[in-house]
Amino acid sequence: MDSSSERQGPGLTTNLVHGDRAVGVEHGGIRKPIHTSVQYGFERVEDLIGVFQGTLKGAFNYARQGTPTTAALEAKLTRLEQGVGTICFSTGMAAITAVFFTLLRAGDHLVSSKFVFGNTNSLFGTLRRLGVEVTTVDACSADSVRAALRPNTRMVFVETIANPGTQVPDLEALGALCREQRLLYVVDNTITSPALFRPRSVGAGLVVQSLTKTIAGHGIALGGSVTDTGLFDWRDCPAIFEGYRGADPAQWGLTQLRKKGLRDMGAALSSEQAHQIAAGAETLALRVQRSSDTALRLAGFLEAHPAVARVLYPGLASHPQHERVRCWFKGGSWLLSFELRDAAQTLPVLNRLQLPIKATGLGDTRTLVIPVAPTIFWEAGPEVRADMGIGDSMVRVSVGIEEAEDLIADFAQALQG
Numbered sequence: 040m041d042s043s044s045e046r047q048g049p050g051l052t053t054n055l056v057h058g059d060r061a062v063g064v065e066h067g068g069i070r071k072p073i074h075t076s077v078q079y080g081f082e083r084v085e086d087l088i089g090v091f092q093g094t095l096k097g098a099f100n101y102a103r104q105g106t107p108t109t110a111a112l113e114a115k116l117t118r119l120e121q122g123v124g125t126i127c128f129s130t131g132m133a134a135i136t137a138v139f140f141t142l143l144r145a146g147d148h149l150v151s152s153k154f155v156f157g158n159t160n161s162l163f164g165t166l167r168r169l170g171v172e173v174t175t176v177d178a179c180s181a182d183s184v185r186a187a188l189r190p191n192t193r194m195v196f197v198e199t200i201a202n203p204g205t206q207v208p209d210l211e212a213l214g215a216l217c218r219e220q221r222l223l224y225v226v227d228n229t230i231t232s233p234a235l236f237r238p239r240s241v242g243a244g245l246v247v248q249s250l251t252k253t254i255a256g257h258g259i260a261l262g263g264s265v266t267d268t269g270l271f272d273w274r275d276c277p278a279i280f281e282g283y284r285g286a287d288p289a290q291w292g293l294t295q296l297r298k299k300g301l302r303d304m305g306a307a308l309s310s311e312q313a314h315q316i317a318a319g320a321e322t323l324a325l326r327v328q329r330s331s332d333t334a335l336r337l338a339g340f341l342e343a344h345p346a347v348a349r350v351l352y353p354g355l356a357s358h359p360q361h362e363r364v365r366c367w368f369k370g371g372s373w374l375l376s377f378e379l380r381d382a383a384q385t386l387p388v389l390n391r392l393q394l395p396i397k398a399t400g401l402g403d404t405r406t407l408v409i410p411v412a413p414t415i416f417w418e419a420g421p422e423v424r425a426d427m428g429i430g431d432s433m434v435r436v437s438v439g440i441e442e443a444e445d446l447i448a449d450f451a452q453a454l455q456g
């Protein structure tokens with residue numbers, strides 16, 4: 040983590056709770072209200088024309104391209120990631136789809152970590168059908184990414200901590216590689232969030248987030264975002280349409296994502312959801328610190344338990360990429376996975392758990408558990424599961440904000456049977 044950039048300006052939570060006032064809230068309200076209007080009117084028709092022709096900046100027009108409420112959330116996320124601009128989408132998958140479908144063309148080549156969110160992996164199938172070449176590699180080694188590069192490679196995609204295997208790519212070396220090869224480096228920061236890590240510090244050009252997870256935290260709103268860190272030179276992206284190659288190349292990526300992604304694909308975040316996400320985000324750092332501390336204690340408890348075969352948690356010294364976590368992240372996150380020695384006991388143990396909820400989902404205030412192979416990675420099939428290191432009895436835990444003692448006691452009784 041680049042500690043000099045850490046010290047610029049106020050801290051993350053100060054920024055979150057006072058950020059709205061920096062852009063001025065109507066009537067002096069101290070929280071941004073929910074703007075539900077779809078259309079925005081103008082006194083002078085010249086201004087309406089100016090919106091369409093891009094000469095009137097910062098004005099709203101039609102809610103599919105943004106509202107004052109989504110814009111306030113975008114400004115918050117830009118400050119959190121120390122970027123130059125952000126675009127919000129209706130879900131994390133919509134944000135990722137916009138990045139791949141608007142910044143890659145048929146014939147381009149994408150290199151991705153093979154340890155990615157299941158639906159992202161599924162999306163690669165659609166991309167391939169449309170003529171984009173996709174290679175997935177073990178990005179824990181930057182050399183495997185380098186070896187996969189082709190003359191038509193345009194983008195490298197990784198997640199900071201992979202779900203459910205918790206692999207951590209060589210984020211720093213990949214940043215250097217992408218800079219050297221002039222490739223767009225896209226980092227999905229969902230599991231770490233800006234509370235633990237800023238991908239900009241390792242050279243990411245774009246940061247994507249599922250806001251649904253720990254940013255909102257409460258599990259009552261879906262959302263996604265793409266932040267431009269300002270580090271990528273958009274003149275190196277041949278996918279940018281001629282009409283969006285304006286005078287300032289710094290704007291090209293965001294313009295294309297907003298027009299071809301948000302506007303044309305239509306997966307807009309509603310003002311109501313943006314408001315819920317912004318309210319949840321205020322406690323981001325508090326929740327992430329708490330759930331990361333608890334996850335470390337729970338991981339330690341499980342690792343020492345005789346019924347447990349292995350625990351995957353990047354905060355544990357036994358984790359293969361623990362050193363990276365210590366250097367780059369402010370904690371090991373709230374995501375862990377484990378396997379029992381007796382695989383046949385997996386479902387009975389899960390059924391005995393009282394507190395963790397048997398549900399899919401991540402980054403919630405409530406602890407969630409799920410057996411991975413028969414659920415979220417079922418459709419992927421046995422080959423993909425084997426390639427991703429997902430054993431048949433792997434259990435994923437998304438640690439919430441409950442007291443650690445309560446969770447550990449519950450796991451203890453469930454494992455005892």
Ligand SMILES: *Cc1c(COP(=O)(O)O)cnc(C)c1O
Binds near residue numbers: 252
């Ligand atoms: C959940 C998730 C997504 C997709 O987000 P949605 O908001 O559910 O569409 C993308 N990446 C990662 C790492 C995720 O955990």
